[in-house]
Ligand SMILES: O=C(O)C1=C[C@@H](OP(=O)(O)O)[C@@H](O)[C@H](O)C1
């Protein structure tokens with residue numbers, strides 16, 4: 178299969194979530210262009226409107242009003258979105274009122290204790306039985322805390338920084354390795370009392386001053402599927418335009434460059450975040466490499482598609498310490514191992530390391546399972562395109578959780 182041409186991924190999901198949810202702590206009217214149309218961000222928008230905010234979407238243009246109105250419903254369904262739930266835990270912990278955050282079957286299995294525990298240290302009152310959703314919150318007056326996180330998680334960091342904006346004193350958050358920094362960037366743009374560097378951030382009580390206009394660059398995590406597809410399919414060359422190039426999100430591009438990929442990264446702007454263009458061309462001789470534990474948070478959502486790239490590289494690619502992937506929308510380690518093995522890939526787990534030996538010739542299969550996980554679904558769709566195999570991928574529709582136009586974008590490049 179040959180892929181040719183350029184494409185624009187939808188607005189970045191992580192940034193879109195934050196833009197929407199932060200409006201609950203801000204003032205002013207904001208117009209957001211290229212807001213993500215995905216199902217996960219729709220959960221955040223719904224939450225904003227229930228919790229007294231005002232968010233209206235027209236195509237990919239979002240209009241949000243910072244002033245808080247009446248709470249319409251304090252029970253919020255976060256759907257499949259871990260980001261919506263965890264950020265709301267931090268945001269609501271210091272708000273007067275009682276709230277209940279729930280989600281779908283997958284979200285109900287994901288750990289919330291890691292957020293609840295440090296929030297309780299700040300005086301928050303939260304109940305999440307066995308550490309899972311539903312999460313009940315009784316808003317309390319919060320006091321600042323100095324947190325040292327045991328896991329590099331941007332969702333956990335963000336929840337604590339959002340709580341810190343409502344707490345008495347200066348809240349410090351230290352992470353063991355750098356994770357995506359959209360919260361820190363946006364808080365700075367909203368003139369919050371915050372500062373920091375190298376994985377240590379401090380915030381003090383502040384209201385957010387929402388920017389009048391905000392443009393969301395394309396989602397590099399969504400673009401990753403089509404970029405990788407071009408690298409592994411003969412005669413292919415694609416260009417991802419207007420895409421986010423934040424250094425804390427492009428770990429997978431750096432790994433692919435180490436593997437010898439024909440990749441060109443051109444930064445074209447720095448506002449509101451670094452963005453530009455990525456060109457990817459077929460690379461017949463990808464070489465295996467070792468990916469260190471501290472690199473994983475910088476590419477955490479790209480591990481499934483990178484594992485497929487590794488299956489086409491010569492030698493053993495080792496992803497160190499990928500345990501966090503077990504607690505995403507599915508157990509992504511088990512999902513990629515079982516599904517790529519079914520396609521004939523030599524893929525194994527040793528402790529928390531993932532080992533992929535290539536190059537593999539993918540074999541045709543009748544059926545594959547995404548386990549309802551969007552990133553697994555899109556990885557398998559790219560694998561099937563490479564194998565020229567029309568397998569039925571169970572719950573392929575889950576791709577819309579982050580990338581509603583995925584199939585059309587892939588077809589468009591194949592035409
Ligand atoms: O903060 C965010 O927007 C996200 C952080 C990551 O999760 P963790 O921070 O829990 O690793 C990532 O997997 C998720 O897709 C989005």
Ligand SMILES: C=C(OP(=O)(O)O)C(=O)O
Pocket residue numbers: 217257258259260261478505506552579
């Ligand atoms: C893990 C993801 O999202 P969330 O944690 O917000 O559900 C993802 O988009 O891959």
